[in-house]
Amino acid sequence: MVKIISKKQKISKGCIAAVVTALLAVTPCAWAVPAAESSGSASTPSVQQEASQTQKGTEGNQNNTGAQVVASAQQNTENRNTAIDPAQYYEIRSAVGNNKVLDICGGNVANGANSQLYASNGTEAQRFRFVKNSDGTYVIYTAVGCRALDVAGAGSANGTNVQQYDPNHTKAQHWTVTSNGDGTVTFSPSCAVNKSLDVSGGSQQNGANVQIYEKNGTNAQKWTLVSKGQVPNFGAKGAMLCPSYTDNTVVDVSGGSDRNGANIQCYQYNETAAQKFDIVRNGDGSYTVKNAQSGKVLDVAGGSSRSGTNVWQYAANGTDAQKWIVTQYGDKVGFKNRGSGLMLDVSGGSQASGANIQVYNSNGTSAQKWTIAKSDRPVTESDNLGDSFTAMVKNVNGKVLAVSNNNVAMWVPNYTKTRAWTFVRNVDHSYTLSPLSNPDCALDIAGGADADGTNVQIYWKNRSAAQKFVVKGKGNGTYILMPENSTTRVLDVFGNSSEENTNLDLYTANGTNAQLFKIEKVDGSKFKWTERKLVVDIAESQLGTHEGPNNYTKYGVWYASLVHNQSFEHGPWCAMFVSWCGAQAGIPSSVYCYHAYTPTGVQWYQNHNAWQWKDHYIPRAGDLVYYDWNYDSVVDHVGLVVNCQNGKITTVEGNYRDQVKSRYVNAKASSIFGYGVPRY
Structure with missing residues (x-):
């Protein structure tokens, strides 16, 4: 603990002014300032608040006793000495001022990525986790790369660079954290105990290099730890990974394979083990994602750092290609590959079952954000009718x-x-x-x-x-x-x-x-876009069908059953054919006339305002064409229009030369009486 003054010490009135002055000079952020409590009680005021309150009270009452000033000093001392919590992320703020903090250059995940000074921006490049060693030193893990803060080459010379590097338990990564008694701390590496973490030249500029340098007590070597909240634990057993934009496709091992190199895809949720994964936290803070069925882990093919590289499963080998840095985005998470810095991504943001999984440049889209559906998630009581x-x-x-x-x-x-x-x-x-x-x-x-x-x-x-x-x-x-x-x-x-x-x-x-x-x-x-298209497709499927003896057809049998009159089983069947096509398509009788006698059809369409004379009408697929072959104004035959191009129609007609046949005629031919136009 930093000790300013003991309660047991006596203090002279002459020292009161000095104590007050010291209080007013306290750095605005205490060493290891705790995150705000989440309970209903009021949180402890920050040092910034307490310092200003002390100053205000002193100015308002010049007759404060020494005991009162000592109490204020003791309260501030206790708040500054909250222990470093390994379950917290911290921002490491430099005393050079201007809101500058320790930062991993460019948010790079790679080994050897440089440390620098940069304006506080709340990114993972500026968050650090402290793990205490048995000798009282700390390993300082970077949130951005899940690597350790490291003295390059374990050097001890002034100006030796500080970087992030794979944890290796060497003295280059063990840091002693020493309180300076003013709310700040100094970091000294075990490989150079007489050196401190130092901002080169005491610069306040963005990008100023961070190094080790002979201890000198300057602000360039003083730092404040500011809590940035709990280190989340995303570990889960038998969980599913769902793209943020869908509720029914999940990460899946293609074909439920257990072989190395089996493809990873998004696939329709089906509750199989190929879709269940153990998300295991590693000692460095990264995660491995292991399939529950195969025991193999998500792996970037070939360890490539190329955007668009495929993701497959592979036997665990501890390489960075299999380690993922998990970042929270509200109620979603992102998976950044530790080896490449690329994000786990659904190719093209596809919602299709079978969409490929890859790594891709970070772009903030929903294709790179995921929901972790745990095995104990709440589910509805819906019956399972199939996937x-x-x-x-x-x-x-x-x-x-x-x-x-x-x-x-x-x-x-x-x-x-x-x-x-x-x-x-x-x-x-x-x-x-x-x-x-x-x-x-x-x-x-x-x-x-x-x-x-x-x-x-x-x-x-x-x-x-x-x-x-x-x-x-x-x-x-x-x-x-x-x-x-x-x-x-x-x-x-x-x-x-x-x-x-x-x-x-x-x-x-x-x-x-x-x-x-x-x-x-x-x-x-079997389903078509429109009823017009449907009825035409059904008609075309009958091409080549011949009548049996004495005009016997299935179309006549159907109509005879419809009207309960067996005589139609052997009757002329062109109108019964087009009626059967409409019935097979499910066209309601309020829209489509079911008839066996062609004049009845003409009358029905005319009465239902669904009739067009040939002279001023371009027929459409699904229309009925009625013929007057004797030119006596009594229609003799009917067919279905398939299409109309260049003034000519293609038709499908039943009972044309005793079969279902296609014809090609002028849309305004003299033999055409007019067109029935169902209101599909």
Whole structure:
């Protein structure tokens, strides 16, 4: 402890002024100033506060007794003598002034990186950790490189440089910390006990070199330790590393391999051991990241320092290529490779499962920030339906969740991308649902509200609780979907209606059919962008199909079943063919006419304001073309338009020469009566 004056000593009135003067000269920051307490009680005032309070009190009352002054002196002495805490980071502030501190040049992680004086900026290049040796000396570890403060070459000459270097337990890295009695300390290396850590020339300039020099008691050799908070411990067992911008991909050993050189990637969360890592703190403060399955560690391929170098797993060998300096960014962390200074990075910031992991120049992006998901993390009670799959979400009334202008409503099922959803399981076991029609968006509770009647929509993915759903089975293959932003409300079909375009909203769970859904897994490759495209693709898939004896076709069988009249199984089938295509696409009968007699189709489209005469219309894919081959204003035949280019249409037509055939005709040919235009 620094001893200014003992309580037992007597002090003469003549000494009072000298004591007060000494108090006023105290350096503003005490040796090893502790971090503020986190408890509810008030923290101990800093030396800066106490010195000013003492000065103010003395000026306000010139009749202070000697005992009062001694008490103030004793209080300041005790606050300056807080022990160096190995669990704290410290800034080492120079007494040369001008807010200059000890700094590792350029924030370099490398062996031999120089120490210098630089303006305080709060970076890791200016944070140090003290570990006490058995002989009372300290090893001073740099936060930026997890290396030891070192006298170059263990030299003892004046001007010998001070750097950071791999810890080696030599005297060049053992420092004696001596109090100067004025709130500052002096550092002396064990390799040169008569020398002190020194600012060259006592300079206040940024970049002034730091060296050892003959002890001389000047400000160039006096330093103050200022606490910068606890040294965090990021150690964890069986943890997962999640990119900061996603909740459902994690660091993964490709293929669950246990071989040296197996690639490291980001992959869809699946709870396998290939995704679980032990994060182990090394003695120098760096970390090793070991896969729980293979026992191998994250390693920079070839120990390269090139930005973009791949990261793989490799047997532990203690090299810098396998050591990572972990830095806190709020509730996220960054992993800086100790060998190269490059950051662990998701290539291109990709959200895709299988995105590569590399090291890259530090850029502050979310691709270089990670969440450590520990094995004891809180998880939801969602059922496990699989890691990632495509499904239609069908209410028990038969309609499915569909996207309509960013709103979500109930529609008849079909194979358009607006009707299918990608389910991705999150690390907390909830699911995020994205429509195939817009994979950058997610099913979302409007405004994140938790109130009956809140609208359900799609919105840009934002990882909020309003886009994560707990899926719970309710028997008979049905489920409820509860957003994480509510504990009492679930997705609900408004009014329990079975009508098309009925809105989907949030409502208090009540067990009714309006809240029960079947999650039917499907092949996502079968879904098309639009209903027009879907119905055309279905029609084209039938090309070459021939009728059987007496006009028998599967299209006639389907229509006969629809209208409960078997005679249609052997009837003319061009109109039944186009109707079958619409039904296979799931086009509702309010949009698409199901008919067997072509004049009926013409009449229906005209009555529904869905008719275009050929003279002033350019047909589109999915339109129906009606022919009047006898030129008697009675239509005879119908086909589906595939496309229209240069005034000519390509069609698919059933019952053309007894088969499904493609034709190429003028869009305004005399045989064309007009076009039915479904409002897809």
